[in-house]
Amino acid sequence: MGRITQYYHATSLEDAFAKAKQLGSAAAYVGGGVELVLRRNPEITTLIDLSRCGLDYVTAVGEGIEIGSQTTLTTINHSADIRQYAGGSLAWWAGHIAHNNLRDMITVGGVIGRNQPWNDVVPHLVALGAQVRLFDGAERITPLSAYIEAKQPGAIIKGVLLPAGNAGSRGFLWRFTRTQQDISTLHFSALVSYDGKVMTAANLVFAGRPGHAALYPRLSEELVGKSLSHETFARVAEMAPDLVEVGTDLRATGEFRRELVRAAILNLEEHMTGVAQ
């Protein structure tokens, strides 16, 4: 890191926010801290630690399940409430991403705050329709997808809210990597509701393309109201490579990623067919 001269243990959100406001771009909040160490930013001279602000919790609330921003992936994996949520996809994923040591360090607030294109937690939260609870002097809630689009520097991520309406839905995720611990060349997450005859709702999210996680409502519309037939998914698999914005980087060409987009939809078909059976 090199130029960090102060490490500040904030005692409350108000305390943390006041410190950050005073220091501006020279300060950064510490979530899990993993990326702060790995990806050093010479502009930052003060780290503001939020671990004493009471943000490590998973709570069932009227609106759904709230996860405090300092909650680690391991805690999410162990949560009985999250294991019951949307078929348990988020809990399962939180127990398999990266590796065991990192899962005990990475926090949900940290991954949202950093939101790197290869991040594999944020796209799944977006698919689940998560909202983010922010604090910038006062509390407010905004959809995570909107937060990603219009991130406001300085606001503290207090927690993430998983909406209650997804109880009967199924989460799904598929990603292409070279090894189990590799970052994603392409990440696909979905949340699909199925009433036994037709799909009644769908959120489809692609990430690692190499841009950030994004919803594709046009593809979702193609699924809603349709049965789980091969024709339904084949049509979406044909459309998706042209609709999903993918690019070329060191990891893969855009052409290769478009093929992965197609494969992702076919994997969703296999998953949903399995669920229906």
Add this chain to the structure above:
Amino acid sequence: MTISIMVNTVERSFDVQPDEVLLDVLRREGYLEVKGSCHSGDCGACTVLLDGRPVASCLILSAKADGHAVTTVRGIGDQAHPHIIQESFVKNGAVQCGYCVPGAITSAKALLDENPDPTEEEIRLAMDSNYCRCTGYEQQVEAVLDAAAQLRKGDKK
């Protein structure tokens, strides 16, 4: 800045730089059983327990550990009083060059504290953070299964 950490049940205070990682502080203070290798959180050689949970000490800022308890492999057991997991590693041939072993044993300890009867799959998942370049994975899994069985019988510790 000064931080206080309970290392292997002993309260210690260390003067650290705000950007120093826990691995560097522990080794500077004589805890040489904590090994550094990749320094990027990939290999697991530097694994320690922070409040009982395994973490990569090369990626955790020492200031973040202030006020918490750290356990190194020597806190689990030493040559004079080895833990049953350490004995099982030796007995099952899970130690070759030995460099990764402190981290592997530390991960195994965290697993068995939480889950005394893990499946082979659960062991592999709990130790997916620990690379062994001598390719000793099979023996490590066998060692943890063996240790778990002995611990369940109440043989030791």
